[in-house]
Amino acid sequence: MEPLEKREEGYCQSCGRYIGAYKICPYCGARIDERLSVKVLKIFSLAFTFVGVIAVYFVAKSAELKKVPVSDIKEEMNYAVVCVEGIVTRAPSYNPEAQSIIFYIEDTTGSIRLTAYRNDADALRSAGKVPRLGDKVEACGTVRVVEGNPSIIINIPERLVITPPPAPEITRIEDITDTLLNKPVKIRAKILSIKQTAGPINVLLGSLESNAKISMPIFKNQFTPPELNEGDTVEVTGVVSKYKEQLQIQARDSLSIVVVGKAPELDFESAQIQSIGSITRKMVGEKAKIKGDIISTRKIKNGILVNVSDGTGKITILVWDSVIRMLQNKELLSEGNIITALGTVELYKETLELKLENADDIELVPGKKEPTKRVAIGKIDKSYVKKSVEISGKITRVKDIKNGKLFELSDETGKIDVVIWRKALKYVKNPELIAVGNEATLKGEVDEYKGTLEIIIKRGEELKLSGTSKQTTSPLEATISTKKIGEITSSMVEQIVKVSGKVQKLRKISKGMIAELEDETGRISVVFWSNVWDKVSDRVIEGATISVKGKVKVYKDQLEIIPSKATDITVEE
C-alpha cells in the first residue's frame, strides 16, 4: 500500500480517503494542510470577485452608451445595449394582451420598432413618457433581432428621452409634398368624408381653398378622436406619412385634432332647396337640399342610385337600403316621380353625388308622367317607341339571353318580343311561370332593336303571370349556363355563374374552406363558407370533380366564386 504521506491532494493524509476540497476529513476528523497552489487560487478568487466586479462596474458606468444609426443595427448586435435617435413615425399603440407599448422611430438611415413590455410599459404610461407622433425620441435599450428584424426593447424607462417638436405653422394641403415626409405639420381643412374601414377610420380632409385633399387615418388602438362630422372644419397637427404612394397626415393624438367649425345643422324642413346646377365640388362634405324629377334608378349592393334632374343639372342620390326600409312611400322611388332630398355632397369617382342617411330627409311625390296606355299588341308601331304601354297575351316562345330572358307575347292582334333583364327578373312574382302557354300582363317601354320593336320590362313587379306550366328551374337559374373557368372575367363580378372543374387543393380559412378549382382553361378559388362547407365537406375533397354555382366576387384582386347553399355544389362520381 502507498504510504499516506505521499498521497495527493484531495485525499485524507490520515485515513487515505478521498475528501475533495474539505480541510477537515469528514471520515476521521484529521486536519488537512492546503497546498500553496490552492491557497493562491482561493486568494485570487476572493480578491478578484470583489475587485473584479467593482472594476467591471466602473468600466460599465463610465462607458458611454453608443448611439448608432438605425441602419447599423444588425444581427451581430443582438443583445447589445445601444441608443438610437429619431422621429416617431408611427404613433404608439398599446397591446393589452401583450401589455406592451410599440412605436416606430425613423432617422435618416431607416426605421426601427421600439417596444416596452409589462412593468416598463406601465412605468412609461404612468410617467407620461409615451411619445407622440412627430416627437423626437432618444432611446437606449437592448437590441433584439428576431428572424432578421431588429427592434429595441426599452427595459429602463429612464433611458427614454422625448423632445416634442416645435409647434408647426399652418401648412396648406396643396403645399404638402414629399419634402414634408415625416415632418410635423398643421393644417386647417374641411372633413369631406369619414369612413370606417376594417383597420383605421379614414377621414378625408379637403382644402378650404381648392379641391386638394389628404386623408387622415385614425387607428383605434392609438387614440380616440374627438367627435367628428362630415362638413366640420378641423385643425390637425400631425406628421406627413405615405401609404400606398399617397401622402397622408397622421394626427399626433386626440388633442391634435381640434374642431374649429362645426358643419351647419340643417334639418329637412328648414333647409332651403337649391338648384342642382349650383352644387359644385367646393360643397363636398356640406349638406344640400335639392328637388327634381327621378330620371332613372339603378340598384347597387345595399342601396339604390337615383338620378335626379331639376332642369339646371343632374345629380345622383345614393340611398342605402337601410334608409329605403324606413321610407313610407318607397314605391315612389322610381322613374318619373319627384324627389326632394337633403344629403351630404360627396365626390365619387370624380362625380358629385348626394348621400342620404336618414329617411326623414326624403320626400317623394308622384310625378306627372303620361299614364301608361293599355294597347293591343298589333297596334304597337314605331310611334310608341320610348313610350310606356300595358299589354296582355299568351307566352308563345321563351329564350334565355345574356343577363336576362326574352319571350314572345301574342294576342289575337299580333305578337311582340318582351325582354326582362336579370335585375328586374329578381322581382318577378312566380318567375317560373315564364313558360310557353302561360298568360302574362305587363307594363314596359317600347324599344326598337335591330329594326324590330320590343318591350322592355324595367320593373319586375310590372310583369304579372298566370298559368300552370312551370319550368323545372327558376328563370334566374335558367339563364345560368356552365362556363369554362377561363371565361370568368372581372366584368362578371356579382353575377351568378356555374363552373366545373377538379379540386386541386383545399385551404382552411377561419370561416370555411377555399378550394382551388381547375379545368383545362384555368384555375379559380371557390369559397365555401362554413354553413355550406359543413354540408359538403365529406364530398368535396382534393381530386374530386365538382360543379359549382355561385356569385363571382373579387378578393385581393383575385376572382373567386362563392356558392350560397350546399345544393349549388354537385360532385361528379
Next chain:
Amino acid sequence: MEPTFLEIVLIAILGTVISSLLAIIPALHIYNVIAIILFTFGGLSTIIPQALLPYLFLGMVCGYVVLNTITSVFLSAPDESMIFVVLPGQKMLLAGRGYEAAIITGFGSILGGVFLFVITPFVIKFLPVVRRLLMPHLYWILAAVSLYMLQSEWPKGTERGKFGWARFLEAWRHLSAGLLTFFASGLLGFIVMTRNPLPPERSFQSLLPIFVGLFAIPWVLINIASKKEIPEQFNPKTVDFGISSAIVATIAGGLGGLLAATFPILTAGIGGLLAGQAVASKDERVFVASQGVSKTVYYAGAFLFFFLPGARLGKGGLVAMLRPFFVPTSAKGFYYALASMLLSLCLAFFLLILYTKIIIKLLQKISYKVISLVTLFLLFMIVYLMTGFYGIGISIVATAIGLLPVLFGSRRVNCMGVLLFPVTINMAGYGGALAKFLGLV
C-alpha cells in the same frame, strides 16, 4: 429549395461526428464553436446550403450532449448542465468505474431522446399554453427557484471548528460561499445586461466570456493545480442498469430537463437539481443516468422545438443565436429534425462507447496538465476572438467567481445567479430602479 430527408439526416450525422471530436476537448462548449461558425466563417454558407445549417447544428448539439460526458467524468471539466454528475461521476471514476459512469450517462441521453419523442405531441399542444399562462408569473417563479437553490445549501458542512467563532465561520463557509457566488455572478450579469462594456457589434456573444469564466476556466485551473491521477479503470463487458432504474431516471431527468427547456433562464443544471430532489433516489447510477436524460431534454429538446414553425417554443443559447437568421417554415422540417435527433443521439452513444475506451487508454499516457493548459489557451482564444480584450477581462472576473464554489465547497449552480438575478429583477420591474441606484442609467 427545401432539403430532403436524406440530406437532413446526412448533415445531422456529419454534425454529430464533428461535435464528437470537439466534445472531448475539455470545457469547450459546442455553442462557442457554433458561434464561431455563424459569425466568423459566414455561416458556412459557401459550403452548406443555409436551409441545412440548423440540422448540422442539431447534430452537433446531439453529439455534444452525449460525448461531453467524457470530459465531465474523466477530465472533470463539465459545463453547467453536468455539474451534478461530477461528484458521483468522479466517485465512480476514482473507484475505477469511469467507463460505467460514462456509459450510464450516455444511456441517459438515449432515454432523453425517447422521452422527447414521447412527449412531443403533448409539448406541441400544451407548451404554448403553459408558457402563455406562466409568462406573467415568471419573475416570482424564478425568484422562488433562486431561493430554493440558496436554501438547499443548508446544512452542508461536515467540518467543525475548535471554538465558538471558528465553528460559526466554518458552518457559514459553504453557505456564504454560495451566497457570494450567487450575488457576485448576479451583479456581474446585471451590469453586463444593463450597460455592457463590450462594443455593440460583439454583443451577440455578450454572455460568452461570463459563461466561459464561470463554468469552464475554473475547472481547467483546478485540474492544473491538482496533482490528481486517474486510477486504473475497469472495462466491463456489461453495465448493470435495470428497467426500473431507467424509468426512474427518465422521469426524474425528463422532468428536470423539461422544466429547463420550458422556462426561460432555467438551465439543465437547475432543472436537474429540482427534479433530482423531487424524485429522490439513493442509487448513484439512477442519479447519473437522470442527469444524462436532463441535459439531453434540455439541450436537444429546447433546440428541437425551435423547428416548430410559428410556435416560438425553442429556447437557449443556440436558438438565440439562430433566431435572427433562420425561420422554420414547415411542420415537415420539425419531424425531420425529430428523426435526425434520434439518429444522432444513437450514433453519438456508439461513439461514446468507442471514445471512452480510447480516452481511458490515452489518459494513462498523456499528461492531464498539458491537456488542461491547451484547453485554457483555447478558451482564452475563443473569448478574445468573439469579444476582444474587454471579454478577456470579464472572463477573468467571472473565473474568480466561478472558483468560489469549487474552492469553498458550495454548489456551482449558484453561478446561474448570472441570469437568475438580473432577469428576475428586470421581470419584476425593478431593473430600472436598481440600474438608477447603481448609476448605470
